[in-house]
Amino acid sequence: MIELPIGLILTSVIGAVLAGFACSIMGTFVVRMNLASIGYCMSHAAFAGAAFGLMIVIDPMFGALLFSFVTAFALGPIAEKAKLESNIVIGFLFSLMIALAFIFLNYVPGQSANAKALRILWGSILSVNNSDVFFLGLLSFVILVFIIVFYKELVSVMFHRKMAEASGVNTKIFFFAVLFLTGIAVSLSLRIVGGLLVFALIINPTSTAYQFFFDFKKILIFSPLIGVISCLVGYYLSLISDFPIGASIVIVSALFFAFAIVLSPKRKRKIFSLKKT
Amino acid sequence: MNKNIIELQKINTIYEGETIPVIKDINLSVKTGEFICIIGPNGAGKTTLLETINGLLTYTGGKGFVFGKEISKNKTYISKNTGFLIQNFEIDPLAPFLCKDVVLMGLTGKKGLFRFNNKKDLEKVWYSMGLVGMIDFANRPIGKISGGEFQKILIARVLTQQPKLLLLDEPLSNLDYSSRHQIETLLNRLHEKYNLTILMVSHDLSFIPEKCGRILVIDKGKILMDGEKEEVLSSNNVKNILKNGGRK
Numbered sequence: 046m047i048e049l050p051i052g053l054i055l056t057s058v059i060g061a062v063l064a065g066f067a068c069s070i071m072g073t074f075v076v077r078m079n080l081a082s083i084g085y086c087m088s089h090a091a092f093a094g095a096a097f098g099l100m101i102v103i104d105p106m107f108g109a110l111l112f113s114f115v116t117a118f119a120l121g122p123i124a125e126k127a128k129l130e131s132n133i134v135i136g137f138l139f140s141l142m143i144a145l146a147f148i149f150l151n152y153v154p155g156q157s158a159n160a161k162a163l164r165i166l167w168g169s170i171l172s173v174n175n176s177d178v179f180f181l182g183l184l185s186f187v188i189l190v191f192i193i194v195f196y197k198e199l200v201s202v203m204f205h206r207k208m209a210e211a212s213g214v215n216t217k218i219f220f221f222a223v224l225f226l227t228g229i230a231v232s233l234s235l236r237i238v239g240g241l242l243v244f245a246l247i248i249n250p251t252s253t254a255y256q257f258f259f260d261f262k263k264i265l266i267f268s269p270l271i272g273v274i275s276c277l278v279g280y281y282l283s284l285i286s287d288f289p290i291g292a293s294i295v296i297v298s299a300l301f302f303a304f305a306i307v308l309s310p311k312r313k314r315k316i317f318s319l320k321k322t
Numbered sequence: 323m324n325k326n327i328i329e330l331q332k333i334n335t336i337y338e339g340e341t342i343p344v345i346k347d348i349n350l351s352v353k354t355g356e357f358i359c360i361i362g363p364n365g366a367g368k369t370t371l372l373e374t375i376n377g378l379l380t381y382t383g384g385k386g387f388v389f390g391k392e393i394s395k396n397k398t399y400i401s402k403n404t405g406f407l408i409q410n411f412e413i414d415p416l417a418p419f420l421c422k423d424v425v426l427m428g429l430t431g432k433k434g435l436f437r438f439n440n441k442k443d444l445e446k447v448w449y450s451m452g453l454v455g456m457i458d459f460a461n462r463p464i465g466k467i468s469g470g471e472f473q474k475i476l477i478a479r480v481l482t483q484q485p486k487l488l489l490l491d492e493p494l495s496n497l498d499y500s501s502r503h504q505i506e507t508l509l510n511r512l513h514e515k516y517n518l519t520i521l522m523v524s525h526d527l528s529f530i531p532e533k534c535g536r537i538l539v540i541d542k543g544k545i546l547m548d549g550e551k552e553e554v555l556s557s558n559n560v561k562n563i564l565k566n567g568g569r570k
Binding site: 077128194195196197198200201204205207208209210211212213214215255258259260261262264311 | 338376378398399401402404405406408411413416417418419420423424426427428429430431432433435436438439463464465466476479480483
């Protein structure tokens with residue numbers, strides 16, 4: 046087992062719990078909206094931002110956050126304006142960000158720049174500092190308040206956007222807000238689990254919760270719970286096994302999902318239908 | 323004398339990126355408490371007409387009023403007070419919503435922002451589900467019920483809004499005879515009991531509820547016939563329009 050200072054462990058554990066919470070609670074909406082690829086898009090926006098930071102000689106993390114925020118903010122309005130599925134716009138932004146990253150890296154001398162930018166894609170929980178934890182905590186709080194205050198609007202939009210609109214709900218603003226908050230959750234979690242693995246934190250806990258419940262409220266409660274537990278167990282696994290932390294979290298959340306598929310009451314047709322009638 | 327709940331004057335609606343209006347120079351007056359069926363072939367402009375009345379689509383010419391308010395300036399007010407049942411859509415069998423939650427969603431727009439659902443809202447849900455005979459389905463997942471049951475849940479959803487006006491887009495399509503009969507009976511009952519103004523789209527002459535008193539026949543975006551049910555149904559023209567119609 047790796048020996049680490051208690052302060053570092055505490056900061057990184059809180060960081061992991063908050064990232065697990067923020068990503069998996071937003072995952073509830075992402076899975077319902079079928080926007081799983083938003084994780085790729087945001088992580089590559091961060092990659093391009095890091096490359097941009099290196100090019101103009103500023104902190105690559107600042108560049109990564111800047112690009113992620115702008116991408117998260119632009120996603121909804123572009124999809125709306127182009128009258129295209131959000132997934133198509135995500136694909137467009139994804140490829141644009143990779144192209145920009147390569148152009149920026151081309152102007153940065155030395156091979157080490159590539160490694161620095163790529164670090165954004167992998168992340169390291171041990172590099173988490175107090176300000177990361179503060180911003181993740183603030184974001185988790187904002188997300189929680191947003192969901193509690195606008196629950197009835199969100200659930201209505203998640204069921205059927207046109208029906209919600211027909212009954213007088215301003216669906217556009219909630220659709221954009223969900224995309225934006227998901228983008229921010231991904232951006233702020235990058236340093237912890239890395240851009241590629243953050244995708245698993247969005248999808249796996251919600252997919253696990255989906256196996257057990259038909260009630261959106263229960264999925265909203267259990268998805269972040271599973272996300273947080275995955276992070277904590279993954280963190281512990283990483284400490285005792287020397288696995289990379291991000292990878293450990295993904296393995297644990299994937300195992301939860303595998304168990305859920307086996308144990309899901311939705312698969313047990315007879316027992317389920319007997320209970321309901 | 324009844325006031326007009328809907329007043330359309332030379333309404334044109336063009337979809338974004340297109341040049342030809344889907345509905346052209348539509349003039350329509352609907353009195354409170356009328357039950358109107360709108361019939362016409364596929365692509366005639368029936369859904370566009372309903373969506374224009376509800377404010378989901380913006381008209382590009384003419385003037386439209388619902389509840390005495392101009393549609394283009396009062397979209398939210400109109401949609402909050404109009405029960406709009408959109409055309410049959412498929413729902414994912416694993417969709418994580420219970421029937422009672424779907425019915426409760428009907429109140430979302432009308433309640434407005436920053437107001438939580440309360441006990442009274444739940445009472446409205448039970449009442450609406452009772453009206454459509456679906457109380458026993460309250461805790462069933464929405465994706466696990468039949469087409470007819472789903473349609474009844476959606477009708478209960480629009481009824482929770484306690485709308486003054488019901489816009490129903492093909493509520494009887496894709497249903498078997500028994501479900502169709504149940505929904506027809508329900509609509510007749512609702513119209514009689516609450517004096518609801520109902521505009522119902524249908525593409526089939528056999529789907530005209532008993533209480534419907536007036537029929538509009540639409541084709542190629544224009545109202546071709548507008549009259550009492552018996553008068554319109556006895557006309558040979560209607561059958562020809564339905565047989566040979568459709569936008570070209």
